Amino acid sequence: MSRFRRVGAVHLRRPGMVGHAHPTIAFTTNEAARGRLKPQSLAARVGLGLIAMLAVLTPSVWGDETPTYERDIKPLFAKRCTVCHNQKKLNNLEISGGLALDTFEAVLAGTKDQKVIVPGRPLESELLKRLNEDDEDSRMPLLEKPLPMAQRDLVRHWIDAGAPRGIEVADAVATAKRPPRRIVRSLDLVLGVERTIPPKTEGFGKGGAMQVALKVGPLPAISALAFRGDGRQLAVGTHGEVLIWDLVDARPALVLNDVPGPVHALLFSRDGKRLAVGAGLPARTGSVQVYSVPDGTLIHDFVGHADVVFGLAFRPDGGQLASASFDQSVRLWNLATGKPDGVFTGHSDFVYDVAYTPDGHSLLSVSKDRTIKLIDTKTLKEKRTYSNHNEDVMALAVQPRGAKFVSSGLEPQLRWWGLDDEKPANRVGGHGGPVHQLAFSGNGKRLISAGGDSTVRLWDGASGTFERKLPGPSEWQYAVALSDDASLAAGGGWDGVVRVWDADTGKLRATLLQPPSPSPPTADWLVLTPNGYLHASPELHELVRWQIGGTDVDGTIPWSVFGREDEVAHQLQGKPVAEPTFPRPKPQ
Numbered sequence: 001m002s003r004f005r006r007v008g009a010v011h012l013r014r015p016g017m018v019g020h021a022h023p024t025i026a027f028t029t030n031e032a033a034r035g036r037l038k039p040q041s042l043a044a045r046v047g048l049g050l051i052a053m054l055a056v057l058t059p060s061v062w063g064d065e066t067p068t069y070e071r072d073i074k075p076l077f078a079k080r081c082t083v084c085h086n087q088k089k090l091n092n093l094e095i096s097g098g099l100a101l102d103t104f105e106a107v108l109a110g111t112k113d114q115k116v117i118v119p120g121r122p123l124e125s126e127l128l129k130r131l132n133e134d135d136e137d138s139r140m141p142l143l144e145k146p147l148p149m150a151q152r153d154l155v156r157h158w159i160d161a162g163a164p165r166g167i168e169v170a171d172a173v174a175t176a177k178r179p180p181r182r183i184v185r186s187l188d189l190v191l192g193v194e195r196t197i198p199p200k201t202e203g204f205g206k207g208g209a210m211q212v213a214l215k216v217g218p219l220p221a222i223s224a225l226a227f228r229g230d231g232r233q234l235a236v237g238t239h240g241e242v243l244i245w246d247l248v249d250a251r252p253a254l255v256l257n258d259v260p261g262p263v264h265a266l267l268f269s270r271d272g273k274r275l276a277v278g279a280g281l282p283a284r285t286g287s288v289q290v291y292s293v294p295d296g297t298l299i300h301d302f303v304g305h306a307d308v309v310f311g312l313a314f315r316p317d318g319g320q321l322a323s324a325s326f327d328q329s330v331r332l333w334n335l336a337t338g339k340p341d342g343v344f345t346g347h348s349d350f351v352y353d354v355a356y357t358p359d360g361h362s363l364l365s366v367s368k369d370r371t372i373k374l375i376d377t378k379t380l381k382e383k384r385t386y387s388n389h390n391e392d393v394m395a396l397a398v399q400p401r402g403a404k405f406v407s408s409g410l411e412p413q414l415r416w417w418g419l420d421d422e423k424p425a426n427r428v429g430g431h432g433g434p435v436h437q438l439a440f441s442g443n444g445k446r447l448i449s450a451g452g453d454s455t456v457r458l459w460d461g462a463s464g465t466f467e468r469k470l471p472g473p474s475e476w477q478y479a480v481a482l483s484d485d486a487s488l489a490a491g492g493g494w495d496g497v498v499r500v501w502d503a504d505t506g507k508l509r510a511t512l513l514q515p516p517s518p519s520p521p522t523a524d525w526l527v528l529t530p531n532g533y534l535h536a537s538p539e540l541h542e543l544v545r546w547q548i549g550g551t552d553v554d555g556t557i558p559w560s561v562f563g564r565e566d567e568v569a570h571q572l573q574g575k576p577v578a579e580p581t582f583p584r585p586k587p588q
Helices: 069-078 104-109 126-132 149-160 169-176 538-543 556-562 565-573
Strands: 005-007 010-012 025-027 187-197 208-217 224-227 233-237 242-246 251-256 265-268 274-281 285-292 298-302 309-314 320-325 330-334 340-344 351-356 362-367 372-376 382-386 393-398 404-409 414-418 426-428 435-440 446-451 456-460 466-470 477-482 488-493 498-502 508-513 526-528 534-536 545-548 551-553
Touching: 069 104, 069 149, 126 149, 208 538, 224 488, 233 265, 233 274, 233 498, 242 274, 265 309, 274 309, 274 320, 285 309, 285 320, 298 330, 351 393, 362 393, 362 404, 393 446, 404 435, 435 477, 446 488, 456 488, 508 565, 534 538, 534 565, 545 556
Parallel strands: 224 265, 224 477, 309 351, 393 435
Antiparallel strands: 005 010, 025 187, 187 208, 208 545, 224 233, 233 242, 242 251, 265 274, 274 285, 285 298, 309 320, 320 330, 320 351, 330 340, 351 362, 362 372, 372 382, 393 404, 404 414, 414 426, 435 446, 446 456, 446 477, 456 466, 477 488, 488 498, 498 508, 508 526, 526 534, 545 551
């Protein structure tokens, strides 16, 4: 059985391990429980097959209480369906199929041709039929295992009760005087820190290694990362969402949750005022969106690709954007006029990545067809082909203000090229598996690589000499980024965890979590530093469990000692961090 599989449009390896653990992070269950994602088929174009995948979520237990749209059904739709099926995309039939599910009125209206639910008659409701369909090509979620019976029963019970709207969750909470419902997740995520609690420390049990555990798994894979030039902000892409972290305030600054499908490419403009997002739905459509920063306004929503967008590049002067897609094309977009500037179709298979040369006159693109193309940006004619790879070329980075570029892919060697080279000027080994992404720092000082061998590696940006492997990852890494000054590095992958390192020392600064939130556009989040300081959103604050020496302890004292927003911020900024102050022992 191949060790490679495709999730959405990302090559992934199944670790082939059960109950695997790591001192920094572990899922305490069989990893096969994470579920399986497959590329969508052309059946997605037929009827309600355009409904996007519903998240595998466990709803609140409703018991004898009648489910309502606002309280029970809307959160279920919000995680996957409304990324595509919302009012903004209603007229884009390639994405929404003419169906919106983000409001009660839209669900009742259905499509122009038919209703998707018939209140009081679940067996006549097309939506429920698709959830229970035996045929994998027709069943929702598309080409996936069926939703858990409890979730299908929830939808059926809601329709059978007449599909009541109910009242908004915030009002319902105030009326009933009870805490808001939250999505119950089944897997424990355990995060270790570099701290051992001495024996007999009050409030910390018998002492021992400290860990933080919370039921937020499985987390969606981290599929894209990008630093804003000054390193203050880090954009993180997962399925249907981009979260922009403020690394000075140690909390999210902006959530973008209207992205169709998995996010595969993120890129800040050189001035930091725009963020480009590449995504899409396999075999259906590619998405190229440009947002203003910091307000998150959608500036451009470019349409043209027929498959997922996997790579993006801003022209050095910021006036043009290039996108690489699995539809075998590279497209150029004029950011002044908002119109296409042309398309290059010289590849014979998926195009994984694209980058401008420093003068902006040429583009480089890499492909599954094992070639690298040099393209004239004015004529969109091929200037030359570099063909030294024997397997997919998946990763590309161009040296800023230099004349070199680096390529890699299923063959893990990093090939260093000059633009006029017939063959690589240098080959550097190090990774033990595919290289999914390469990125230079803005000053060209460093290069970073994400590997299928579960490592993130740093290289000298001029010579290609290996610098160091960054600590922490235990799962495949798909995305990496460097700040412009090469002082900060970030990596993420299969485990759904983002790590931020000091690139000069190789030391971990913080671990970032962003589990799917039950109430978009809000975000659940957590930041944990290696020395144990923790900062989290209120929802995750309630889920945190402190484990000392492998045993849960009451969280009151650990939170009072380690729940320090100020120290988390200091750690992320590279400032000195104070030692924790523990309670004094009670007199005997």
